[in-house]
Amino acid sequence: MVSKALLRLVSAVNRRRMKLLLGIALLAYVASVWGNFVNMSFLLNRSIQENGELKIESKIEEIVEPLREKIRDLEKSFTQKYPPVKFLSEKDRKRILITGGAGFVGSHLTDKLMMDGHEVTVVDNFFTGRKRNVEHWIGHENFELINHDVVEPLYIEVDQIYHLASPASPPNYMYNPIKTLKTNTIGTLNMLGLAKRVGARLLLASTSEVYGDPEVHPQSEEYWGHVNPIGPRACYDEGKRVAETMCYAYMKQEGVEVRVARIFNTFGPRMHMNDGRVVSNFILQALQGEPLTVYGSGSQTRAFQYVSDLVNGLVALMNSNVSSPVNLGNPEEHTILEFAQLIKNLVGPAGRRFEQSHPLFP
């Protein structure tokens, strides 16, 4: 009896235990199924999200890529290729102002000084000069172009000033004689004032015209000239003469270092083709196949220097210790007829066509 009761008791306990174990196993199963379900839905969500992001990214890429292409094209067209520039140490690199630097001579001087590695500021009012003469430097870290009239004062920091601003050919300087006078007088005073303030050396681009209608040939720097003070060219000739006077007044009174270059006829690329001077006239007429106009017998002599020789002379003078005026020109004279012949030969077929019909070259 007792043993039966005990057996019932044990099996009842086991049943309860079994039920408990079954309950635990069921719970564990449900939990694991739920866990898997949660995991799967998380992964599903993530892949949907990633898919969406990928799609958006590829859409953005589709829109952005052509824009990037356009920017690359624009950058290519803006990437200026500059002529080679030497590297100069801080000690040797000068800050140089060139007034009239967008003109014929000034632009070649700009090229030389830039290529030598200096910092160049060109100041020009574009009366006869053109931006395109210096456009190949625009954007270069050593170059600056300022649209400014030297008749107004200028305040910048520089070590050297090449003062070239002035119309140079008769049609240009006679176009507005008062302005020519102002440029050469007030303009020069302003540049000398700047040189004094900042302790810069100034080189004046003077002219052989300070000798006027000379009575001696060739003219040495000691010759004082023969100038009509009220003639049609006086605005230029006398303007340059007084500009020279101002330079030496500033040198004596204020201790400004000055250099004066008396420039003779110069030719080369970027010269003005319509300024009525003999070389440009001949070249233009020869290119157009027209007869070359020679005044008089053509046996009168002239000398022309090439612009790069002038520029080398200007730089050498600036860096020399010569403070008295210096003539810069080609000492070799040729007759006007010789020049006409030379240009005609160089121009070629157009020149040859006219050769047969021109009375000067039978």
Ligand SMILES: NC(=O)c1ccc[n+]([C@@H]2O[C@H](COP(=O)([O-])OP(=O)(O)OC[C@H]3O[C@@H](n4cnc5c(N)ncnc54)[C@H](O)[C@@H]3O)[C@@H](O)[C@H]2O)c1
């Ligand atoms: N080319 C020659 O054969 C020759 C001969 C003798 C002297 N020069 C002298 O050399 C210098 C340069 O002559 P170029 O042949 O190059 O002449 P250019 O006319 O080509 O250059 C003169 C430059 O000065 C600028 N300019 C004129 N007035 C100005 C002002 N008020 N403010 C600012 N800029 C001004 C012009 O726009 C121009 O860019 C001139 O001073 C000229 O008198 C030239």
